[in-house]
Amino acid sequence: MTDTIPTTGTRTGYLDRHGVEHPFGDAEAERQVRSDDRAHVFHSWSAQAKIDPLPIAAGEGSTFWDYEGNAYLDFSSQLVNLNLGHQHPDLVAAIQQQAGRLATVQPSMANDVRGELARRIAEVAPGTLNKVFFTNGGADANEYAVRLARRVTGRRKVLSMYRSYHGGTSTAIALTGDPRRWANEPSDPSVAHFFGPYPYRSAFHSTSPEEETQRALEHLENVIVLEGAGTIAALIAETVVGTNGVLVPPPGYLAGVRELCDRYGIVYIADEVMVGFGRVGEWFAVDAFDVVPDLITFAKGVNSGYVPLGGVVISDAIAAQFDDVAFQGGLTYSGHPLACAAGVATFDVFDRDGILDRVRDLGSRVVEPELRSWLERHPSLGEVRGRGLFWALELVRDRETREPLVPFNAAGPDAAPMAEVAAACKAAGVWPFTHFNRVHVAPPLVIGEDELRRGLAAIDAALDVADRYARA
Template sequence: MLTKEDNEIVMDEDNIREYDKRYNLHSWSAQKNLNPLVITKAEGIYFWDINGKRYFDMSSQLVNVNVGHGNKEIIKAIKEQAERLPFIGPSYAVDVRSRLAAKVIEKAPDNMGKVFFTLGGADANENAIKIARMFTGRQKIFSRYRSYHGASFGAANLSGEPRRYTCEPGLTGFIKFFDPYIYREKIEFKSEEEASRYYLNKLKEQIIYEGADNVAAIFLETVTGSNGVIIPPKGYLQGIRDICDEFGILMVCDEVMTGWGRTGEWFACDNWNVKPDIITFAKGITCGYEPLGGVIVDKKIAEYFDDNVLMCGLTYNAHPIGCAAGCATIDVYEKEGLIENSKKMGKVLGAELEKLKEKHACVGDVRYIGLFSAVELVKHKGTKEPLVPYGKDPEKIMPRIIDKLRERGFSTYSHENCILVAPPLIIKEEELKEALSILDEVLDFVDEYIEKT
């Protein structure tokens, strides 16, 4: 029912959902049978629907609300900036831009020199592709099969997983290589180091076949994100760094999901003391309070553009309100000790996930670093047959699992045969364990399902 209060149209649940379905297009979905939750409130690690039901936000929405919902300091910074200077073109110097750029470089690895701000992760990767090609004078770009770098055309071509298919035939020069996905590898490695040598040797061979002098950059999610939270084995990232140095190739780490404390460090590459040439970021820089992303380049690339034109531009590059939100967000990380809490609670998360793996027949593997984790579901632990085939789910079992979690107040998403668990970095131990008890309950349902199939 529609009513008016103080010249504002007030909509009830049915109207909100009806208008949503009538006028909005939802991403990654056939529209006809959608039945979206109507959300009215969010605070901390929770959000509520219009009927007052509370949900644990166990994916931090899209792995971006790191500081939780409703942080007053970030909201205050946005309000003050909107009142003072809501927008000015990107060619001008503005205090919040200067402050945020300095803060980003301070937190990044010490080889980094400057940052180019964007609106999100996809356009950060788009611009990183351009920068890599401009700087090297080369065209080919390597990226991995189990990767997602964004849905815009260049970022989709950079991506390896099935969401790139609708952008094919695609752009030339994008080459895919395999991830260090040890759980699914048919070879039984004696150690992580042996696995790293295997994957790195295959990559090096592929680069030679493609013509090393033609390769501008190797892009990789430092820790593979939605495609399974695949954590690089020991020696892998340093091996990528060494290959890049040998052939004059840029190492680009996509830290859109993993940056800003998600893995227990400011950037995930810090876990392995590896210094990329370029880092792309978004999500956790403002935690969704404002759209913002960026490309951090090392000092040699920054110096190159002192005398060479940077052919990148966005109307909303370094938007003042986004920058104000970014400054406040970094302050919140520091004041509340959220990087440290991510590491501390990550140990609790890991221990609880290992218990689920031991208990449930459907759990083939669990992977975790900081508050970034995935539960990989299988039909049989011995054969490791995935619960759903790659790129297919004919019985819609994964959506059914996610629906059962949501019915019990646990909100997250799945991709392929993995359930993502990545709560806000503010989560407390008792909250984490309470939420995971819901996951435990739903995994009982999955165990029953695989017994019948």
């Protein structure tokens, strides 16, 4: 392990699973974790023999530590889910209290924290989205949203963007546009993909955001007509595309999507698994674009993933269709009390600590001006885009041609430049989120301003590595 990673002066050790305090530097404990992991854990999205997962000993706030005591600022919020940071005392206490009084109950029974969380989600959801179906995470939230849409429309087909990720289960991976879909095909054959807006790399040769909106909507309507509007149950879109680029929709695009769905009788599903619950400074990101979908899917930030939880927020019009007809779906752990208790505590923290205002402030006052200033210094930086505490740095070899720093879906030696950028961030004590030719900025929403500036400074320095590959 590199010795350039700064260590913290506020933590000297960690608790093991028995609650016993150990100092950092316990080589035997780290060896056991590595041994068990390598012998018995089968990791997602990985060639098992080619990975070496970092053993993590502790986490607190915006920081986590390995067993050697190296501290990392978590600039990826793990998988963009840890909105309230590691070991938030209010969330931990809520789970402990709930476990002490009622650890679990089946979903067909009423439960106080499940009902309260559903009510509070409905209170902040837009329009008449007043019912919540709870799932175990984001993938099955999208699965059930599609099932609802198919049931109420009597249609089968679903449209989704090429640049998207909607989950790893059967329908969700079919909805996904990015390369993780390829190895899982054929899956659901009734999914069709389309190009969403991406002004920096426009598929429509647009020269302005407004032109991108117009041409992207014309393209979408052509896809609807050619696929057969009467065959399409739903259109699903990440309100702000997450892993595939932090693509903020240009002005008017989502309103145009809403209008097309209304015109052709298509259910509009907003996938807010990654961007809901404060990530862009709104309870739900659709609020920033003044649109009301028919269904919203969520997970991650609803309780920072402390206990797995997701769900679908359902409009009154769709929910009413199941008043006298049974909905054929369910999950043993739907609305698990421990998960919902952490969700209720999340609402309390957001309200008490002004999290939404805080995210808007830090995003506009600190992150955006800092990132945009880098465009003047780093020839490898092609574009900066984002909102709140969710940003992408698109890295290029040539600003004129916009050639990516690494090829699309690069692996092995082709991906080396991005691997070097990520390594430079980690050596400076910042754990980054990288995907293809991008570095994403997605720290916990509770990050301190000094921590935020320190993390940004580390990424700024790491871009010097990318600059070596850029043609001035």
